[in-house]
Amino acid sequence: MKVTYRVMAGMLLTLLAAAGATAQNYPTRSIRFIIPFTPGGNTDVLGRLIGQKLTESWGQQVVIDNRPGAGGTVGVELGVRAAADGYTIVMGTFGSVLVANSLYKKLGYDPQRDLAPVVLVSTPPGLLVVHPSLPVKSVKELVSLARSSRGKLNYASSGSGTWNHLFGELFNATAKINVTHVPYKGAAPAVTDLLGGHVEVMFAPFPPALPQVKNGRLRALVVSTARRSGLLPDLPTVAESGLAGYEAEGWFAVLAPAKTPQAMVMKINREVNRILQLPEVKASLAADGAEPVGGTPGELAESIRAGSAKWGKLIRDLGVAL
DSSP, X not given: OHHHHHHHHHHHHHHHXXXXXXXXXXXXXXXXXXXXXXXXXXXXXXXXXXXXXXXXHHSSOEEEEEOOOGGGHHHHHHHHTSXXXXXXXXEEEIIIIISHHHHOTTOSOOHHHHEEEEEEEEOOOOEEEEOTTSSOSSHHHHHXXXXXXXXXXXXXXXXXXXXXXXXXXXHHHHHTOOOEEEEOSSHHHHHHHHHTTXXXXXXXXXXXXXXXXXXXXXXXXXXXXXXXXXXXXXXXXXXXXXXXXXXXXXXEEEEEETTOOHHHHHHHHHHHHHHTTSHHHHHHHHTTTOOBOOOOHHHHHHHHHHHHHHHHHHHHHHTOOO
């Protein structure tokens, strides 16, 4: 029996040594980076930049695999079902990770169970903008108008269950008002109708909204995050404008299939943390009104837990389900 234990112990040590050597040499071939949206959008641009820098650093091609559909959940589910060998990673987003479990009745994965957290990339703000015909120049004035108008004001979003839909509903709940939600099929048509005056209000992404703010076709009131944006440092936050406790932020993170070896997760984590501090990456994030976050897998896991709890409660309270 002693011989058997020795043999088993020897086999275990051999396996551990092999695993350590594999992680140390990782990566030895190309890596698939799933981007769960179409080419050209902010998720794709950010993912491609990170992928390019990983390729340059490791000498192994990081292949971008765009898999759009169902608010990003199609691509994330593909990542969940991939081999947990360190050679598939995925860009998770607000919709596909933080709210998917609460929003979709038939989601094919559990974000907290089926994904290995790697690193939080950024948490960009939304920009609360109004059509200039609306006689408001502050959150206080917007809330006052909404209360006196009793449901006549509308706010646009990129679609039901998207980040700016939920940002708007959190705003309604915090201010105790009822600005009516008007969903669109993406941010571009929503901003177009806002510019045309067909809707009055929107939590918009920075890239399409900021130029319109600067040329006077839209009026910016606040940013949604707890901190001001470096792109518009004089613009207050929602909380600074009288709605204490309001905080809403976008969310981008690199994740891997659950059970991906921790040594490989940490190697990706360290490299992406380094990449996030590169000037060109900071510039790309700044165009979205954001800054790099980085940090540990454990910190990302906590972000997922806290964000899922916060937005899940709002979704349940609203009765929104897709």
